């Protein structure tokens with residue numbers, strides 16, 4: 001019988017990939033510049049080829065600029081943003097270490113989960129979804145728990161659209177003698193991340209959000225204090241693949257083989273970083289702010305309501321509640337099938353209650369804002385939620401006129 005099945009499978013044919021043309025306005029991945037796709041299609045070289053080593057040096061130099069750090073240990077981890085998260089934790093934490101994790105959404109929850117798996121005693125400082133983790137709560141947790149090794153927070157909580165302020169937390173953390181670990185997967189290259197000025201000891205990101213590169217690498221930087229803590233570990237890092245005490249020998253002058261670097265992904269990241277630095281960080285942050293403001297005005301005109309705490313909203317991730325009686329899954333399906341636009345659903349307590357509209361990197365354009373508002377206007381007018389399908393666009397255009 002098995003033979004019959006495998007015989008029939010040899011006659012099965014598979015089609016070419018479709019000519020995807022989605023406008024990616026969800027929580028990631030974002031659209032990718034054609035130059036990045038072209039870079040990925042370049043022929044391979046070996047992971048120890050002098051030309052590839054040069055590319056690694058260039059990636060390090062450009063990542064240092066984007067992270068705004070002089071940290072020598074600044075690399076791309078093989079794996080998506082979650083690999084960066086795991087690397088940030090497992091190289092610092094040893095079994096029994098106490099750490100504080102700020103939790104106000106999916107990614108803080110994931111950080112706590114990862115930390116527990118590596119044996120940390122996790123002190124969870126929780127805040128409601130859609131609010132920041134209050135610095136006072138971290139201050140109290142540090143006061144009540146002497147000997148905390150690290151404080152871990154998410155800068156841009158992609159599940160809620162919250163923009164966590166970092167500077168005060170950094171100061172509190174260092175006063176207590178702990179390391180400050182920050183997730184910047186969604187914020188890096190979309191809003192300010194200043195690793196040295198804000199004294200972030202461990203900072204990681206992912207390629208698929210505001211860096212506008214396919215998912216597959218996780219930029220990571222460790223400061224001197226972190227390197228010292230890592231080198232003085234009593235036990236080996238529990239993950240072999242993400243052990244930075246070994247990987248630093250590949251990114252450093254030894255060039256010792258650890259695992260084969262994902263060559264094409266590093267070509268892609270190099271090109272994405274080049275595009276970011278050509279634009280400039282400040283203009284790029286300003287672009288994210290501008291299109292967020294216009295989108296916000298337009299979505300509100302269509303009756304959508306922003307759910308993240310005012311004054312702490314991310315530009316690149318807009319969490320919005322829709323009008324009562326909206327069949328939210330049906331609207332997202334229509335957006336995808338009829339308009340080629342992807343937006344994200346809510347997660348956790350926000351499931352079925354909000355949409356997450358991304359404006360990340362290449363996806364953060366006036367054309368994206370107008371396309372989405374046009375599509376939503378049409379769908380809402382058809383469903384009788386608005387009387388005029390152009391309400392969103394007119395409001396957004398006014399917002400642009402005020403700012404341009």
Ligand SMILES: *Cc1c(COP(=O)(O)O)cnc(C)c1O
Nearest residue numbers: 080081082107156158185186206
């Ligand atoms: C997307 C995301 C991650 C995980 O990245 P993956 O690429 O999905 O592994 C981690 N943290 C935050 C804040 C994110 O938005």
